Amino acid sequence: MRHDDHTTRADRLTTMKRVDTPTGVIEYADDGAGPAVVMLHGLLMDHEVWDAVIPLLPNGFRYIRPVLPLGSHRVPLDADADLTLDGMVRLVAEVLEALDVDDVTLVHSDWGGALFLTALGLDQRVGRLIILPCEAFDNFPPGLPGKMATLATRLPGGISLAAWQLRIGWLRRLPLLWGWMVNGPVDADQMRRWTAPVLTDPRIRRDVTKYTTTDFDAAELIRRTEALSGFDGEALVLWSPDNRVMPPAHGPRLAELLPRGRYVPMPGAAVLPMLDDPRTVAAEIGAFLTAARSGP
Template sequence: MTQLNQMGSPQAGAVKRIETPAGTVEYAEDGTGPPVVLLHGLLMDHTVWDDVIPLLPKGFRYIRPVLPLGSHRIPLHEDADLSMDGMVGLVADVLDALDLRDVTLVHSDWGGSLFLTALGRDERVARMVILPCEAFENFPPGLPGKMATLAVRLPGGITLAARQLRIGWLRRLPILWGWMINKPVDNERMRRWTDPVLADPRIRRDVTKYATTSFDPAELVRKTEALRGFDGDVLVLWSPDNRVMPPAHGPRLAELAPRGRYAEIPGAAVLSMLDEPEAVAREIGAFLTATASRG
């Protein structure tokens, strides 16, 4: 079992900025060593990983970019391409801008970055950890995803949805966050995640660009199945009891990857890093140290 350690640095988690062709992207950084890039989903930011980061092993550089999915604080360029392919390209551009190599990329909730291989932009990625996320034809995912897509297409809908997320009993409804997490989300964290989209029309513009992308199910499946061409180690760390990302998708993803392995986080919903941070940190930590020891 992997030894889990506190990071211990007074500068841990400091937010920095990097320039990409689409605009300025913020990111948090902890530790030094081989890079581990942890992603997030719609209407949340890098702080979704706050409970896990202190539990991960030392000797790695943990980087958490803030994607333009509604909780980012710096709007991107007005002409930035934030369609699905544009968002996938932005992830690759962040890796390029930071000049990261031999990256372990951690996917969660938002599944677009699984398409880096399909788009030929995975040259900096050596390993993957895939937590419950969109995959195959499940874009947008389940009931919450479909309701979010509907909200952004209605006048004032995204503002209304963000305000509803700030009310505890509404937040727990299945059409909002009730199926995303089993534990309560504290009000301070949810205010942080919804402040930008409520305060700045340019943030609403950015997230609307992505959320109004038209998805072709056959194309989504094809791009997901391109993972057959990814030859790095892959850990699929699924929550089998969640009701948004199909349980069958976890083993299916692990089977796609030539060097894939499947593991489960029982008792967690989609956001397993919030429901079971110790278990998530233990599994990711063991994967990181095992693959690092193989060189």
């Protein structure tokens, strides 16, 4: 196993780390020290989706943000890597193992595959869950944007066309693309960074297409989500009741499913509340983390 530091995007002087997994090399941001909080992201974005939240979170925790192979990663995975839904779930477990972190607080956003760690018996290193709006139950791919993205990746050149459209402001604001993902504007430079890998490297397109061309079975997706009833750790479901991509009813439903789940609504936010309202997201996550640390 290898951990090494390197600097990417010299203009922002962002220091990233790398770790070897059986599936390939994964980049990750690593801030702070203490109990591990692993923060995930969705399709065609990376760890930077959390940038506004990280400085507002409490000290005394280690905030790890892996870059999953969902199209904005810069390091291609192994050519024979299994990056279907099941393979991606296993990859999350591999990252936790490679980093040798236990009793992890795992934070889900947009991509909901890691909710299935419990169903696949791979959640031994997870102690608590924080669930922001994400895929769950049979909502894979999620809503209109998710279904359009999946359709695009199944067409020749479709993933590149979708990425180019995300770079054009008025197109990006359409419901088919990012119009329902956030309520405020999306930084154009940020979107260029997120779309650059999939536009410039065929190996990145190969990786993300492996995931987006997964065949989803609705009954199996529901069964796997409902396996969370066997997760006995504390859980915070921080859901946006006003968003039109992740069904509003899924937030309370997840909280009721989890034996120690608590539902907190975030009215006024969309799918990515860490972009719409980073202060509230940070306050809720921080309160959850510090209560868990001071608990019995």
